[in-house]
Amino acid sequence: MLKEDCASTLKVHLAQSLPLPSNVNRPRIDLIVFVVNLHSKYSLQNVEESLHHVDATFFLGKVGFLATGAGQDNHCSIHRNTVLRLAHTYRSPLFFCDLEVEGFRATMAQRLVRMLQICAGHVPGVSALNLLSLMRSSENPFLEDV
Amino acid sequence: MLLDDITLIVEISLSALIYRILLMRLLELIPPSADQSRGQAFSLISYDLITSVPSKQPTIQIMDSYTAPESTPRQSASSRVKDYFIGATPLQKRLESARKLTSFVPTPSRRKIPQCSQLQEDAELQKVAFLLHKQWSLYSLTPLYKFSYTNLKEYSKLLSAFIAAEKQKGLAVEVGEDFNIKVIFSALLGMKGTQRDPEAFLVQILSKSQLPSENGEGKVLWTGWFCCIFGDSLLETVSEDFTCLPLFLANGAETNTAIIGTWFQKTFDCYFSPLAISAFNLSWMAAMWTACKMDRYMATTEFLWSVPCSPQSLDISYAIHPEDAKALWDSVHKTPGEVTQEEVDLFMDCLYSHFYRHFKIHLSATRLVRVSTSVASAHTDGKIKILCHKYLVGVLAYLTELAIFQIE
Numbered sequence: 001m002l003k004e005d006c007a008s009t010l011k012v013h014l015a016q017s018l019p020l021p022s023n024v025n026r027p028r029i030d031l032i033v034f035v036v037n038l039h040s041k042y043s044l045q046n047v048e049e050s051l052h053h054v055d056a057t058f059f060l061g062k063v064g065f066l067a068t069g070a071g072q073d074n075h076c077s078i079h080r081n082t083v084l085r086l087a088h089t090y091r092s093p094l095f096f097c098d099l100e101v102e103g104f105r106a107t108m109a110q111r112l113v114r115m116l117q118i119c120a121g122h123v124p125g126v127s128a129l130n131l132l133s134l135m136r137s138s139e140n141p142f143l144e145d146v
Numbered sequence: 147m148l149l150d151d152i153t154l155i156v157e158i159s160l161s162a163l164i165y166r167i168l169l170m171r172l173l174e175l176i177p178p179s180a181d182q183s184r185g186q187a188f189s190l191i192s193y194d195l196i197t198s199v200p201s202k203q204p205t206i207q208i209m210d211s212y213t214a215p216e217s218t219p220r221q222s223a224s225s226r227v228k229d230y231f232i233g234a235t236p237l238q239k240r241l242e243s244a245r246k247l248t249s250f251v252p253t254p255s256r257r258k259i260p261q262c263s264q265l266q267e268d269a270e271l272q273k274v275a276f277l278l279h280k281q282w283s284l285y286s287l288t289p290l291y292k293f294s295y296t297n298l299k300e301y302s303k304l305l306s307a308f309i310a311a312e313k314q315k316g317l318a319v320e321v322g323e324d325f326n327i328k329v330i331f332s333a334l335l336g337m338k339g340t341q342r343d344p345e346a347f348l349v350q351i352l353s354k355s356q357l358p359s360e361n362g363e364g365k366v367l368w369t370g371w372f373c374c375i376f377g378d379s380l381l382e383t384v385s386e387d388f389t390c391l392p393l394f395l396a397n398g399a400e401t402n403t404a405i406i407g408t409w410f411q412k413t414f415d416c417y418f419s420p421l422a423i424s425a426f427n428l429s430w431m432a433a434m435w436t437a438c439k440m441d442r443y444m445a446t447t448e449f450l451w452s453v454p455c456s457p458q459s460l461d462i463s464y465a466i467h468p469e470d471a472k473a474l475w476d477s478v479h480k481t482p483g484e485v486t487q488e489e490v491d492l493f494m495d496c497l498y499s500h501f502y503r504h505f506k507i508h509l510s511a512t513r514l515v516r517v518s519t520s521v522a523s524a525h526t527d528g529k530i531k532i533l534c535h536k537y538l539v540g541v542l543a544y545l546t547e548l549a550i551f552q553i554e
Contacts, residue, residue, distance in 0.1 A: 041498075
């Protein structure tokens with residue numbers, strides 16, 4: 001993501017789990033992306049526990065889920081519907097991306113940077129909540145009534 | 147709290163576990179984070195956007211407990227049949243099934259525990275005895291076009307000629323000549339789930355005995371058999387000319403499998419593809435087979451995990467006494483006769499947390515590669531060995547379901 005061109009400074013902070021230590025001075029967080037590896041149940045458990053530490057206001061468009069590893073079906077220990085359900089419960093967008101593949105990684109980085117720009121308020125006319133409702137309307141209609 | 151009770155049961159029943167670890171090197175795999183509790187605390191936060199106050203409900207319910215619109219594959223098949231107009235073409239049925247699969251829930255969240263089959267008589271037992279205790283490679287097969295059970299002898303001759311031709315490439319071969327090998331097609335009676343399932347049939351390559359004094363059949367070089375158990379969802383979508391036998395099991399040399407596969411593909415316009423079993427399905431198999439009631443246990447229950455780490459991958463093997471595994475399953479199991487997604491997850495999580503408590507290794511971050519119980523043993527590459535004749539049909543039913551899912 002850092003390779004992408006961006007008008008303002010882009011900072012990425014990686015963490016294995018939340019909460020982040022509170023003694024460090026850090027800039028405002030605009031977007032949280034939870035990465036779930038479909039090959040390991042442990043990563044799903046980790047994400048679920050980290051979600052408890054996220055403030056409620058973040059879920060209005062500033063949280064996204066990224067599921068990786070869907071390409072190799074026989075390595076998957078988590079069913080695809082599990083992450084779909086998780087994303088639906090938290091009303092946040094879900095992306096599927098095989099982070100091992102270079103091309104997919106670059107495309108995903110572009111999408112995330114664009115989303116980040118909107119969440120940080122750098123794109124006039126579109127807010128994070130706008131984006132969220134736009135993305136939700138294109139989802140599978142079956143998911144809505146569950 | 148209910149959670150503590152379950153943890154307590156885990157401690158009592160697993161105290162007598164035998165565990166053996168094969169580690170090539172001990173590595174610090176995952177540093178346990180500071181505030182990681184037992185690993186069993188799953189809670190569902192229902193987020194209410196209006197009040198914007200998350201309400202925590204501590205339940206045992208795991209995130210992926212969804213209620214499927216259809217409870218079992220068989221019931222769903224029958225309900226779909228009722229929805230059709232009388233005389234719907236197979237193409238329409240096929241489109242309907244394809245549309246249903248792209249919707250929310252492709253796999254059922256509950257399945258029936260394999261029932262003890264009726265093959266109790268000795269004669270039938272003998273017929274299927276050769277199927278047990280052999281390692282079979284699994285393939286999924288699309289429906290065969292214009293296959294008829296009456297032409298089995300003809301198919302034997304054609305296949306023998308084909309194999310001989312392949313083995314001596316380039317030389318002209320006549321049908322009906324004497325070869326070193328003999329191919330036999332035979333029908334396997336009783337290998338079906340419902341009356342609608344087509345008959346299973348068996349293909350064997352035998353080496354002809356060279357000495358005239360030896361009577362009878364030669365040595366079996368290769369065995370393969372085709373079957374379909376509870377394949378209702380596939381049977382509905384194909385027309386009359388097709389025979390649906392989606393599961394193919396082969397035992398023997400790979401070259402023979404390839405040759406026979408080519409012949410079938412050419413003759414019946416079908417397609418073989420190797421059936422790999424994902425870790426998710428392996429955990430289902432582990433739960434279902436542990437749930438089967440057995441009089442005596444022949445083998446220990448064993449799991450094998452592969453740890454993805456560089457440069458060499460690690461294998462962790464975890465063996466449990468089968469009665470302890472059954473006791474653990476009984477404490478988890480609630481609905482009689484059925485296995486649900488939550489029970490499978492809870493069963494596996496009990497094993498993971500027990501292992502973590504002793505060895506500080508998160509098995510849930512690794513990949514389940516092999517499951518072996520007294521009923522059957524399965525490897526993720528698509529290899530299966532069935533040990534118990536009573537549950538043969540049950541094991542095959544699940545494999546048929548996986549094969550059908552792969553075809554579709």
